Amino acid sequence: MAVLTPDTPVPHAAARVIARDVHWIGALDPELRRFDLLLDSAHGTTYNAYCVRGSAGVSIVDTVKETFADEFFRRLESVADYDEIRAIVLNHLEPDHSGALPELRRRAPKARLYVSSRAQMMLKGVLHGTAGEFTAVQTGDHLDLGDRRLRFLQTPYLHWPDTQCTYLEGDALLFSGDIFGSHYCDARLFNDAVGSFRAAFEQYYACIMRPFAREVRQALALIEPLPLRLIAPAHGPILRDAPAYYLSRYRELSTPSPATGEHTLLVFYLSAYGNTRRMAEELARAAASDEVRVELIDLDGAAIAPLLERIERADAIACGSPTINGDAVKAVWDLLSSLTCIDVRGKIGAAFGSYGWSGEAVRMIEERLRGLKLRTPLPGVRARLTPGSDELAACRSLGHDLALHLCGRAEHRTIDMASLA
Amino acid sequence: MPKAKVTFEDVGVTVTVPAGTRLIEVSEKVGAGITYGCREGECCTCLTKIVAGGEHLTLPSILEAQVLKDNLAPRQHRLACQAQVLCGEIVVAPA
Numbered sequence: 001m002a003v004l005t006p007d008t009p010v011p012h013a014a015a016r017v018i019a020r021d022v023h024w025i026g027a028l029d030p031e032l033r034r035f036d037l038l039l040d041s042a043h044g045t046t047y048n049a050y051c052v053r054g055s056a057g058v059s060i061v062d063t064v065k066e067t068f069a070d071e072f073f074r075r076l077e078s079v080a081d082y083d084e085i086r087a088i089v090l091n092h093l094e095p096d097h098s099g100a101l102p103e104l105r106r107r108a109p110k111a112r113l114y115v116s117s118r119a120q121m122m123l124k125g126v127l128h129g130t131a132g133e134f135t136a137v138q139t140g141d142h143l144d145l146g147d148r149r150l151r152f153l154q155t156p157y158l159h160w161p162d163t164q165c166t167y168l169e170g171d172a173l174l175f176s177g178d179i180f181g182s183h184y185c186d187a188r189l190f191n192d193a194v195g196s197f198r199a200a201f202e203q204y205y206a207c208i209m210r211p212f213a214r215e216v217r218q219a220l221a222l223i224e225p226l227p228l229r230l231i232a233p234a235h236g237p238i239l240r241d242a243p244a245y246y247l248s249r250y251r252e253l254s255t256p257s258p259a260t261g262e263h264t265l266l267v268f269y270l271s272a273y274g275n276t277r278r279m280a281e282e283l284a285r286a287a288a289s290d291e292v293r294v295e296l297i298d299l300d301g302a303a304i305a306p307l308l309e310r311i312e313r314a315d316a317i318a319c320g321s322p323t324i325n326g327d328a329v330k331a332v333w334d335l336l337s338s339l340t341c342i343d344v345r346g347k348i349g350a351a352f353g354s355y356g357w358s359g360e361a362v363r364m365i366e367e368r369l370r371g372l373k374l375r376t377p378l379p380g381v382r383a384r385l386t387p388g389s390d391e392l393a394a395c396r397s398l399g400h401d402l403a404l405h406l407c408g409r410a411e412h413r414t415i416d417m418a419s420l421a
Numbered sequence: 422m423p424k425a426k427v428t429f430e431d432v433g434v435t436v437t438v439p440a441g442t443r444l445i446e447v448s449e450k451v452g453a454g455i456t457y458g459c460r461e462g463e464c465c466t467c468l469t470k471i472v473a474g475g476e477h478l479t480l481p482s483i484l485e486a487q488v489l490k491d492n493l494a495p496r497q498h499r500l501a502c503q504a505q506v507l508c509g510e511i512v513v514a515p516a
């Protein structure tokens with residue numbers, strides 16, 4: 001078995017020792033510049049796969065993107081024979097890690113596949129009949145390799161619903177999947193040997209993990225109690241120096257800012273002629289009180305990133321847009337389409353806006369808010385052109401009722417389905 | 422037609438609905454925080470806590486039962502895109 005010591009730079013096709021009888025057998029993708037359409041990766045990425053040898057056989061943890069399969073198989077062959085492989089663990093089904101699986105199954109027919117129980121519905125879609133026999137696992141389930149054991153921890157949504165981590169007991173080694181990953185390619189592989197990847201680590205969290213901050217906290221609750229000597233993520237540097245730092249950083253990033261006892265409503269608007277602005281002001285004034293802090297924000301020319309932080313901390317958002325060419329204005333869509341980057345589930349949303357003849361914007365915004373998984377307990381308010389006194393009163397009552405919902409004092413309503421639009 | 426009453430705790434609304442209505446149809450209309458994805462009983466996005474009156478819902482299909490099991494859904498949880506109301510009073514909340 002031709003294996004290098006941990007610190008020799010990696011020639012093509014060499015596996016790397018990361019712990020006793022545990023090898024990195026992944027692939028380097030230094031050219032990649034954009035990942036999953038949403039992440040820039042100035043430094044490429046790696047697809048990390050691992051080979052764990054126990055007295056009763058070998059287990060592979062994750063594979064690589066299909067186009068990198070040759071590199072993966074060469075590394076694998078340098079440390080194990082196919083007929084020694086008795087288990088393949090996929091920490092989630094995404095193609096950047098399952099790409100070489102069909103071929104691996106063909107070459108290692110004795111291996112059994114271990115995936116999260118949440119993976120079952122998706123397995124067909126990803127593997128199209130090549131999944132074969134598999135075992136669906138849950139938190140606490142084990143895979144016995146003779147003298148050592150792998151334990152599974154379910155960490156859903158980090159990054160896919162079926163994401164899990166696999167923990168090598170005794171060695172205190174966590175195969176963390178996408179969690180704690182970075183898109184950063186450096187053949188020196190270990191965090192204490194590679195260049196500075198801090199920015200890549202932070203960006204990875206911001207793009208992949210931030211929308212699932214609550215799931216990150218749930219995952220940390222499972223991971224934090226474990227003794228940890230090394231974290232082996234599915235992308236980027238292997239974290240052998242100070243692995244605890246990365247846990248505490250995730251803890252920091254996923255912890256919501258402390259509750260102030262006050263509720264926050266952000267009122268966003270766009271307005272060419274001042275009509276929608278008038279509505280926004282009326283709504284905002286009616287909602288504000290000692291208990292509810294209201295911020296009025298003109299979206300025209302506003303930068304989105306700082307707004308996301310404010311929305312993340314807010315309890316409710318109201319969005320106002322005139323109808324222009326049968327649609328809400330682009331700046332509203334830009335804001336709303338950015339909300340998938342943060343966790344807005346369960347916040348309260350509402351819409352309002354002035355219009356001339358068809359007035360589609362308010363309905364469309366409400367639909368989008370629901371799609372983003374906000375609650376929209378109050379119907380939006382529209383005003384034809386310059387809002388009249390009735391329309392301004394409707395804005396005030398929307399503001400007032402939003403405040404009641406925020407304070408948990410909204411009156412219980414009983415209605416008939418037929419009366420609902 | 423027989424009617425049932427469904428209460429959405431998180432938005433404080435009770436809706437009278439005809440028997441056979443799926444929970445998701447109502448939750449959307451009242452803007453409750455029960456959200457949906459596939460609407461076909463596969464993704465488990467619409468997982469809903471049945472606070473009371475679970476016996477007044479249609480029983481889970483084999484597919485729904487499987488999806489609930491795969492996703493380790495706690496007891497008294499249903500898929501809002503699958504469960505249909507029959508009669509009586511039902512109280513639900515986002516999972």
Ligand SMILES: Cc1cc2nc3c(=O)[nH]c(=O)nc-3n(C[C@H](O)[C@H](O)[C@H](O)COP(=O)(O)O)c2cc1C
Pocket residue numbers: 270271272273274275276277321322323324325326327354355356357358359360384385386
């Ligand atoms: C270029 C343009 C396109 C418009 N298209 C629509 C439309 O498709 N449907 C509609 O109801 N109103 C339309 N309007 C009318 C505006 O919605 C209306 O003037 C509204 O009061 C503007 O509100 P604001 O003062 O907040 O900008 C359009 C206005 C402009 C200037």
Ligand code: FES
Pocket residue numbers: 456457458459460461462463464465466467468500501502503
């Ligand atoms: S919406 Fe996907 S299971 Fe109900």
Ligand SMILES: [Fe+2]
Pocket residue numbers: 092094159160178
């Ligand atoms: Fe992923």
Ligand SMILES: [Fe+2]
Pocket residue numbers: 094096097178234235
């Ligand atoms: Fe990945």
